[in-house]
Amino acid sequence: MTLGQVMQAASAFAIVQGAFGWLVDNYPRLANWNACARRIASLMMSLDGLERAEQSNKLGRIKRGEAAGGAMLSLNNLSVSLDDGTAVVKETKVVIESGERVLVAGESGSGKSTLVRAIAGLWSWGGGSVNIHADRRLFMLPQRPYVPTGTLRRAVAYPGAADRWTLDKIKAALDKVGLDYLNDKIEDDAPWDQTLSGGEKQRLAFARLLLHSPDIIVLDEATSALDEKSQDKMMEMIVHELPKVTIISVAHRAELEAFHSRKITLERREGGAKLVSDIDLVQRKRRRNLLARFMGRRRAVPKRSTTLSKAALPETKK
Numbered sequence: 429m430t431l432g433q434v435m436q437a438a439s440a441f442a443i444v445q446g447a448f449g450w451l452v453d454n455y456p457r458l459a460n461w462n463a464c465a466r467r468i469a470s471l472m473m474s475l476d477g478l479e480r481a482e483q484s485n486k487l488g489r490i491k492r493g494e495a496a497g498g499a500m501l502s503l504n505n506l507s508v509s510l511d512d513g514t515a516v517v518k519e520t521k522v523v524i525e526s527g528e529r530v531l532v533a534g535e536s537g538s539g540k541s542t543l544v545r546a547i548a549g550l551w552s553w554g555g556g557s558v559n560i561h562a563d564r565r566l567f568m569l570p571q572r573p574y575v576p577t578g579t580l581r582r583a584v585a586y587p588g589a590a591d592r593w594t595l596d597k598i599k600a601a602l603d604k605v606g607l608d609y610l611n612d613k614i615e616d617d618a619p620w621d622q623t624l625s626g627g628e629k630q631r632l633a634f635a636r637l638l639l640h641s642p643d644i645i646v647l648d649e650a651t652s653a654l655d656e657k658s659q660d661k662m663m664e665m666i667v668h669e670l671p672k673v674t675i676i677s678v679a680h681r682a683e684l685e686a687f688h689s690r691k692i693t694l695e696r697r698e699g700g701a702k703l704v705s706d707i708d709l710v711q712r713k714r715r716r717n718l719l720a721r722f723m724g725r726r727r728a729v730p731k732r733s734t735t736l737s738k739a740a741l742p743e744t745k746k
């Protein structure tokens with residue numbers, strides 16, 4: 429091999445090495461681009477699906493109107509279906525009065541979240557109507573609250589503007605939900621969505637309720653990440669701070685019954701879930717208390733025994 433050929437080979441090797449190096453150097457940027465492209469493609473597919481469903485005449489729409497007769501909320505033959513026409517909930521009729529606290533129960537997949545999404549106006553496919561008392565404001569708390577980027581103040585105020593409440597009001601709201609240790613960081617710009625734990629995000633969502641003070645609250649497993657004691661505190665706090673509020677909550681935990689006045693149960697059926705029971709929890713609690721008091725009184729009266737106990741036997745003379 430001549431010296432010229434050796435030089436040529438060395439320069440060709442350097443070029444190939446440089447080309448491979450470009451791939452290694454730019455790998456993070458390529459991975460980032462790929463992730464962004466996938467997210468945008470899936471968003472575009474969802475938007476296309478939404479447009480198709482919007483244009484389809486086969487799918488009905490849930491009507492929204494004003495509740496009649498002083499009711500806070502009424503569901504009139506409400507059916508909820510998916511955007512392909514599959515029925516999830518069928519013909520539900522419920523009237524909820526102002527101040528009622530309604531627990532929606534049912535096995536997993538029975539359509540509870542779909543029902544409350546329709547009530548909150550986040551799902552429009554189906555039939556029948558959702559009627560809400562005029563000028564009443566509804567606030568929904570999902571299982572995983574959205575935490576926007578920016579300051580903690582913005583996250584607490586969401587969906588309101590960050591500067592709508594004074595610093596003292598925001599601090600007071602954080603205090604009441606047990607997040608007072610974040611009071612010094614209210615103006616900090618940080619990735620709060622990744623920083624806060626699941627339970628902290630749920631507490632943050634309860635702080636939003638205190639600031640917005642809505643008339644109707646829809647909770648979809650909004651305390652699922654909290655321990656039992658914290659859950660009780662959150663519910664007690666809401667009942668105490670917003671005594672007139674109407675609550676509709678979806679939950680699996682039986683302990684939550686104590687904070688509700690009524691329980692409706694959905695059952696998954698062929699052709700859409702159906703409302704199978706509507707129980708007055710206050711009456712039931714009263715009956716249970718009466719029974720407990722009655723049983724307590726009975727227990728206080730000495731038991732009449734058919735066989736005399738040893739202690740009660742008269743001493744026998746030996």
Ligand SMILES: Nc1ncnc2c1ncn2[C@@H]1O[C@H](COP(=O)(O)OP(=O)(O)OP(=O)(O)O)[C@@H](O)[C@H]1O
Nearest residue numbers: 510511516534535536537538539540541542543678
């Ligand atoms: N956007 C959607 N696309 C397709 N199917 C859906 C959609 N939303 C809900 N479903 C289906 O509708 C049914 C009811 O779902 P939903 O989330 O309302 O149940 P759930 O009672 O809230 O259950 P869980 O207690 O597990 O939260 C499920 O079978 C679910 O797979």
Ligand SMILES: [Mg+2]
Nearest residue numbers: 540541542648
């Ligand atoms: Mg659900």
